[in-house]
């Protein structure tokens with residue numbers, strides 16, 4: 001009887017999501033809300049039948065309260081119709097959370113994800129931390145649908161994460177924190193394990209808070225804010241949520257959040273929500289209108305030309321063709337990097353490249369015939385004057401005489 005009561009309580013804890021946990025959050029000042037509305041409208045208006053059906057956008061708009069009901073309908077229809085076998089575990093997890101936040105049935109998708117995670121091979125101790133990002137999403141999605149059945153999966157995940165010695169990744173640590181916060185309960189035998197991993201991820205995230213309040217980089221800050229606002233394990237150094245919020249709002253004003261996926265990942269935190277709120281979204285509630293005219297987010301474009309030095313480099317011995325070639329291209333000022341790549345390709349066949357559409361936009365998958373390979377964990381990394389870029393080729397705007405390098409490497 002006592003055992004049953006404990007089980008019931010622990011189950012209630014899990015299904016209650018964050019409501020039982022301490023939340024440290026801060027809110028957007030009311031005079032700044034039009035900026036938040038502006039990016040939400042931008043994100044929702046990016047949804048069309050021909051665009052990539054992005055589950056993170058549906059999650060964000062449902063958590064925030066949707067404006068564009070047509071966009072919501074398109075996403076629900078397309079995500080419901082997506083073929084399970086075409087999806088990776090991370091995509092399946094996001095698809096489940098998105099449909100869950102729209103109160104749609106996800107039972108068959110949940111059982112497939114559960115099976116996939118039961119036979120999942122954890123990344124080794126030396127593998128890059130980003131390899132835990134998709135599994136973190138999977139544990140989070142499964143926890144929200146069936147906490148008890150997810151316990152052994154989450155335990156295996158937590159042990160592998162604890163054993164990993166590669167440099168910490170903020171985005172991954174943030175999603176892992178959300179997943180394990182969902183799993184954490186006072187009454188199960190894994191409490192110590194989950195608590196230990198949470199302590200370490202939260203301490204690492206806290207260690208990446210910069211003087212300006214950015215956590216990791218500007219694009220990991222949204223997920224990190226979610227993690228720090230729900231974790232049951234507090235970091236030793238108190239997080240200044242207001243400072244982070246103020247800097248994020250500054251970055252929005254500077255136009256740093258134009259990519260719909262970047263908006264989808266920051267919006268929940270701006271609305272005081274986290275992915276742990278997904279199961280509690282009230283569906284069919286009235287459409288809310290932006291409180292006032294959203295602020296415009298377009299910027300003037302200077303017309304004069306700039307010169308970019310562009311190098312493509314492959315030194316991976318496992319790939320037969322080794323090369324290091326540099327060219328100079330001239331493009332209109334304020335062009336995105338993609339235009340530089342197109343211009344280099346036009347000048348010489350060595351610079352030919354291919355892209356794939358993803359949730360973040362166009363990803364460069366091949367240059368000079370050398371293709372990224374998920375099985376070998378190889379990719380084309382982009383650097384500006386030797387420093388990895390924090391945006392993709394369709395968003396990053398190079399400056400005059402910048403040296404852009406595309407380097408074929410491992411993750």
Ligand code: B12
Pocket residue numbers: 088089090091092094130131133134171172217218219220223259262265358359360361362363364365374378379380381382383388389390391392393395411
């Ligand atoms: C894992 C990961 C990678 C892996 C993806 C491969 C893999 N099979 O896992 C690798 C290491 C290859 C990678 C590369 C890059 N990444 Co990355 N990546 C991530 C991470 C941690 C998780 C993505 C994920 O698994 N999502 C879950 C799955 C289910 O969703 P998905 O849509 O199927 O995911 C795919 C896309 O996200 C895509 N992808 C990953 N990164 C990027 C970056 C860009 C610009 C694009 C267009 C696509 C893309 O690969 C994923 C797997 O196929 C995110 C963090 C985040 N907050 O989203 C950063 C993140 C998306 N990456 C980022 C960046 C900047 C890059 C690079 C541009 C870095 C660089 N300097 O070269 C390159 C891409 C260059 C190119 N060739 O075009 C930024 C994007 C910010 C922005 N505003 O654009 C993020 C947000 C990290 C950050 N906080 O800075 N990345």
